[in-house]
Amino acid sequence: MFKSIRVKLFAVFLGFLLLGVGSVTATLLSVRAQRADARVINLAGRQRMLTQAMTKATLGIAGDAAADYRAELSEAAHLFERTLTALRDGGSAPYGGETITLPPTTDPDIRSQLAEVVTLWGQFRQKVNAVQIAEPGDAAFLQAVAEIESLTPVMLQEMDQVVQLYEAAAERKLTRLYAIQAVFFVSALALLAWGYLLIQRTVINPVITLEAASRNIAAGDLATPIHLDPAAGAELGLLARSFDDMRQELAASQLELKRWADELETRVVHRTREMVALFEISAEITSQLNIQQILESIVDKARQLAGGEVAALCLLDPTRGGLTATSTSGPAEAFVRTAFEDTEEAELEIIRARETISQHEGCDCHFLRSRFRRSHLAVPLRAGDRVLGVLCVGHREEGCFDEEGGRLLSLLANSGAIALENARLYQQLEQEAALAERERIVAEIHDGLAQTLSFLNLRLGAVEGLIEDEEIAHVTEQLALMRRTVERTGKEVRRLMKDMQSSVHAYRTLEERLRQVTKRFVEERGMTVELNVETRRPLREPPEISEQVTRVMQEALTNVHKHAPYSPVTVTLEQRDREAMLCVQDEGPGFDTETLIEREGHFGLKVMAARAKRIDGELEVKSAPGRGTTVTLHWSITEG
Numbered sequence: 105m106f107k108s109i110r111v112k113l114f115a116v117f118l119g120f121l122l123l124g125v126g127s128v129t130a131t132l133l134s135v136r137a138q139r140a141d142a143r144v145i146n147l148a149g150r151q152r153m154l155t156q157a158m159t160k161a162t163l164g165i166a167g168d169a170a171a172d173y174r175a176e177l178s179e180a181a182h183l184f185e186r187t188l189t190a191l192r193d194g195g196s197a198p199y200g201g202e203t204i205t206l207p208p209t210t211d212p213d214i215r216s217q218l219a220e221v222v223t224l225w226g227q228f229r230q231k232v233n234a235v236q237i238a239e240p241g242d243a244a245f246l247q248a249v250a251e252i253e254s255l256t257p258v259m260l261q262e263m264d265q266v267v268q269l270y271e272a273a274a275e276r277k278l279t280r281l282y283a284i285q286a287v288f289f290v291s292a293l294a295l296l297a298w299g300y301l302l303i304q305r306t307v308i309n310p311v312i313t314l315e316a317a318s319r320n321i322a323a324g325d326l327a328t329p330i331h332l333d334p335a336a337g338a339e340l341g342l343l344a345r346s347f348d349d350m351r352q353e354l355a356a357s358q359l360e361l362k363r364w365a366d367e368l369e370t371r372v373v374h375r376t377r378e379m380v381a382l383f384e385i386s387a388e389i390t391s392q393l394n395i396q397q398i399l400e401s402i403v404d405k406a407r408q409l410a411g412g413e414v415a416a417l418c419l420l421d422p423t424r425g426g427l428t429a430t431s432t433s434g435p436a437e438a439f440v441r442t443a444f445e446d447t448e449e450a451e452l453e454i455i456r457a458r459e460t461i462s463q464h465e466g467c468d469c470h471f472l473r474s475r476f477r478r479s480h481l482a483v484p485l486r487a488g489d490r491v492l493g494v495l496c497v498g499h500r501e502e503g504c505f506d507e508e509g510g511r512l513l514s515l516l517a518n519s520g521a522i523a524l525e526n527a528r529l530y531q532q533l534e535q536e537a538a539l540a541e542r543e544r545i546v547a548e549i550h551d552g553l554a555q556t557l558s559f560l561n562l563r564l565g566a567v568e569g570l571i572e573d574e575e576i577a578h579v580t581e582q583l584a585l586m587r588r589t590v591e592r593t594g595k596e597v598r599r600l601m602k603d604m605q606s607s608v609h610a611y612r613t614l615e616e617r618l619r620q621v622t623k624r625f626v627e628e629r630g631m632t633v634e635l636n637v638e639t640r641r642p643l644r645e646p647p648e649i650s651e652q653v654t655r656v657m658q659e660a661l662t663n664v665h666k667h668a669p670y671s672p673v674t675v676t677l678e679q680r681d682r683e684a685m686l687c688v689q690d691e692g693p694g695f696d697t698e699t700l701i702e703r704e705g706h707f708g709l710k711v712m713a714a715r716a717k718r719i720d721g722e723l724e725v726k727s728a729p730g731r732g733t734t735v736t737l738h739w740s741i742t743e744g
Contacts, residue, residue: 109306109339116299123295127288134281141274143204147187147197148270151221152263154184158228159256162235166249174236181232188225191266192218214269221262228255310340317347326355375508395527399431402495402520407433409516410509412497414438414476417485417520419493430493438476438498472498479504483514485521492521555662556593559629560586589628613642617654618677618686625661632672633661639679646742652715653686653737656723659712660688660735668692671732679741686737694727712737 157180164173183198190197192215194208209215231248238245310332317330330351332344399417407415414434432439472480482496495517499505563586570579615637622635645653657675664673671692678685709725712735716723721739 113303113307116295116302119295120292120299123288123292127285130281130284130288134277137277138274141270141277143199144191144206145267145270145274147191147199147206148263148267151184151187151191152260152267154180154187155228155256155259155263158184158232159252162232162249162252165235166240166245177232177236181229185225185229188218188222192222211269211273214266214273217262217266217269221259221266224255224259224262228252228259231255307340314340314344314347317344321347321351321354326351326358395524396431398520398523398527400433402516402523403431403433406495406497406513406516410481410497410505410513412479412481412499412504414472414499415495415497416472417493417495419485420491434476438473440473472496475500478502481505481510481513483510483517485517485524487518487521487525492524495520556589560589563589585628612644612650614645614650614653614684615639615642615677617650618657618675621654621658621661622675625665629665629669631661631665631669634672634674636674636676639677639684643677643679643684643741645684649719649739649742652719653739656712656715656735656737657686657688659708663708664688664690664692664733667695668732682741684739684741687734688736689732689734691732694729694731694733696729697725697727 158177161173161177161180165177187197189195190206192209194206196203196205198204209218231252234244234248235252238248313332314330317328320328330344330348332341403415403417406417407413412434415432416429416439417431418429477498479499479502480496481498482494485492485495495513497505497513563582567579567582567586570576570582618635618637622633625631626633661673661675664671668690671690673688673690676685676687676689678687713723716737716739719739721737724736724738725733726736727733
């Protein structure tokens, strides 16, 4: 039995296993001891830092009694005493955010040195207690601080000696580990030499012969038989026979693989061409935005890709719940009607199934003539989880469409559905953009022309009063002011017309815009307005944001002029990280905000809220009768 290669190798491996287990066990035990020693050394070293921390806290109490140094001193003293007890007598001690348990110290030298530290600690602890009890400046306090300072170097020296003794003990353990590993190493070398001679005679030489045979097989020589010396043993002889059987099977498989490779290469080339064509077709369809052009392109490309004679696309009508044919491709005689009408239950079945359906002559499709649907493929147009309609192709010959054709047609239908959704979204965006522009123009008219007309109406009333009082000089001043207002209104109207023709605005800082509005209200309406800018640097917001912020300020100042014309106004532009804030505050009569919300009208507040929403901001109005009004606009800064 011992002549078997398996038994011999088992003996060698068992010997190595025993040596390995012994070496690993010794190493693990040593590593465990080293880890414990490292923790103890770290704790002993931490005692030194705690001594320094207590001294620092003592000096901190002497320098600043109001600071929280007493708590630090108490915590450090408690941790020092707990750790010292654990090092000497064993027990638990905090370490790295957890509590560990230490065994009692057995080394006599270390215990002796720890006893010295304990003695010193008793003296040090008394002084620490005196510092905590006495008031800073007392004679007892000052004496305790002085003695702590004198004891600190001695404590540090004694703790350093403890650390050195622990390190020396750890070094001795490591030396013992080296000796044990050396014994294992020598034994492993002896076992390795014996195993080498054994494996060389019974394994390596026969394997070399088999390796040469495998190289011949790898080189393509599948005709040369494999022979092995019988002295190699039954196991390798069996392996040699298995190699020879494999050689014969490889020779047969090589021929089969060559045939499969040729077939697969042909399929890959065909598949690649189809995918490239599908990609180009999908790109062409999705690049269009006209819905009718997309519909026509889908049916043309579907007929081309699937190789059909006719193609039709029917969309789901959400109002009637049926299908309506919207586009066709192929000869006109293939379709039952030239007008696009509702289809029947066949396509509705495809929508419910949500998958490709292959049908042949006799399928219930009332849109294609029967001779054009001897081969028939129908796939749903899906955009996400929604089915938009059905795309089908037909042919007058049977068996023209396979599973691959259905898959490609399904991919094309999905691309077409996405293109249709994109086109519909584009049209929706155009409509929303037009609506937003109308809202912007209404707000511009309210902020500009409407307010100016209201101002002129007030001035006309004032002029009528001056004429009745025969104050002609003041009438001239009012007319001059009204003339300037009309001229400015003309400029505003021209600017509005220019904005409607082009979206390009002067890219100025927001501060410049606000100062211009402030100056205009001060000069033209005689208001007292103070502008405060509290930003790290000038804000250069995009024109559309700057315009909305400026208009909110203008509307707020206009409301102040209407309801509290003599009240001083403070305008503040402030930046907080990535958020900006515009605040308009007056000292007018104020109003009840809840009552105002319940009432209708107040278009100015609605316009300001709409402007805030347009820049994804938030408008806040605070007011109370007799306490003035504060309008605050918050928005996110877009500049880098």
